[in-house]
Amino acid sequence: MSTQLHPTRNPPLDPVPALLRLVATIHEDAELDVALQRLCATVAELLGVERVSVRLLDETRCRLLVAARSGPLVRAHPSVEFGVGEGLVGWVVGNQQLLRLENAECDPRYVQKSGQLAAFGSFLGVPVLDEQGCIGVLSTMSPRTPPFDQQDEDRVRLAVGMMERSLQVGRLRRLMTLDPLTSAYNRRALEQIVPGVGDSAPLSAVMLDLDHFKSINDRHGHATGDIVLRRVVDLLHGQLRKEDRVLRMGGEEFLIILPGAPLAAAAAVTERARQGIDAAEFAPGVHVTVSAGVAARRPGESRDAFVGRADQACYRAKSSGRNLIVIDET
Numbered sequence: 001m002s003t004q005l006h007p008t009r010n011p012p013l014d015p016v017p018a019l020l021r022l023v024a025t026i027h028e029d030a031e032l033d034v035a036l037q038r039l040c041a042t043v044a045e046l047l048g049v050e051r052v053s054v055r056l057l058d059e060t061r062c063r064l065l066v067a068a069r070s071g072p073l074v075r076a077h078p079s080v081e082f083g084v085g086e087g088l089v090g091w092v093v094g095n096q097q098l099l100r101l102e103n104a105e106c107d108p109r110y111v112q113k114s115g116q117l118a119a120f121g122s123f124l125g126v127p128v129l130d131e132q133g134c135i136g137v138l139s140t141m142s143p144r145t146p147p148f149d150q151q152d153e154d155r156v157r158l159a160v161g162m163m164e165r166s167l168q169v170g171r172l173r174r175l176m177t178l179d180p181l182t183s184a185y186n187r188r189a190l191e192q193i194v195p196g197v198g199d200s201a202p203l204s205a206v207m208l209d210l211d212h213f214k215s216i217n218d219r220h221g222h223a224t225g226d227i228v229l230r231r232v233v234d235l236l237h238g239q240l241r242k243e244d245r246v247l248r249m250g251g252e253e254f255l256i257i258l259p260g261a262p263l264a265a266a267a268a269v270t271e272r273a274r275q276g277i278d279a280a281e282f283a284p285g286v287h288v289t290v291s292a293g294v295a296a297r298r299p300g301e302s303r304d305a306f307v308g309r310a311d312q313a314c315y316r317a318k319s320s321g322r323n324l325i326v327i328d329e330t
Contacts (some may be wrong), residue, residue, distance in 0.1 A: 032170030036068035056136035122147035204266030289323035
């Protein structure tokens with residue numbers, strides 16, 4: 001792709017107002033997703049650019065935990081995967097060092113990927129650190145002139161440094177609510193995700209169970225079983241919206257929470273997910289199907305009753321032959 005530069009990038013002369021807004025984010029102890037989004041917006045303002053992204057890594061420091069961005073997409077089909085050492089962002093994480101380039105696409109560390117929508121131009125990546133190393137990276141690129149300079153680097157270092165402690169704490173809080181194998185939410189997160197009593201806002205739940213999962217472990221080994229569980233979660237995320245949540249309830253059982261989705265929409269999403277898993281390749285000789293139950297929350301209904309109806313519908317799906325969904329319409 002051509003890296004022709006287009007005028008012009010206009011960072012503000014005075015960075016203090018933007019940084020003060022970032023201080024307010026720290027003081028209010030904002031949720032992690034909110035803090036990440038505000039950091040992206042602040043850096044975009046400080047540098048006079050559109051595209052800024054920030055990624056935090058999970059406890060392995062090799063997989064993506066959470067990400068936020070500002071501006072248009074850089075790629076048509078952004079990947080949920082993350083490779084330490086791969087590409088410019090991966091190099092920043094792997095080396096735990098800042099990287100500033102005047103022309104990113106001419107650098108040997110740059111990796112061309114399909115679906116790219118914009119030239120990179122100038123690139124700036126800054127690691128997010130804790131006492132044990134790199135936990136993430138903030139990166140930005142701009143095809144506009146001038147390329148990033150020392151002042152830009154100093155501004156981003158300052159913004160990331162101000163937020164680093166908050167991001168460390170937010171990341172640890174998030175890790176407490178995640179299943180370490182699949183990076184889905186765990187049962188502990190259910191109380192945070194689903195209010196105790198339902199209101200009039202649409203909310204649907206899907207209980208999903210992998211069919212005959214024990215036989216996969218028995219025939220192919222637990223390592224293959226782990227691959228299947230992670231792949232299923234990735235496939236589910238590929239069908240869901242940003243606000244939807246996947247929880248691993250235990251073993252091979254997952255709960256999907258769909259805010260704002262009425263029963264028919266939730267059933268349609270679930271059927272697409274079922275078909276996608278049925279058609280997916282996992283490992284040689286491994287075919288995976290799922291059974292699922294779908295329920296919509298009633299006004300005033302308790303969390304346990306709501307999730308319980310989805311669970312009972314899933315049980316009926318398994319009893320009726322598996323690899324299908326049952327909708328609770330009671």
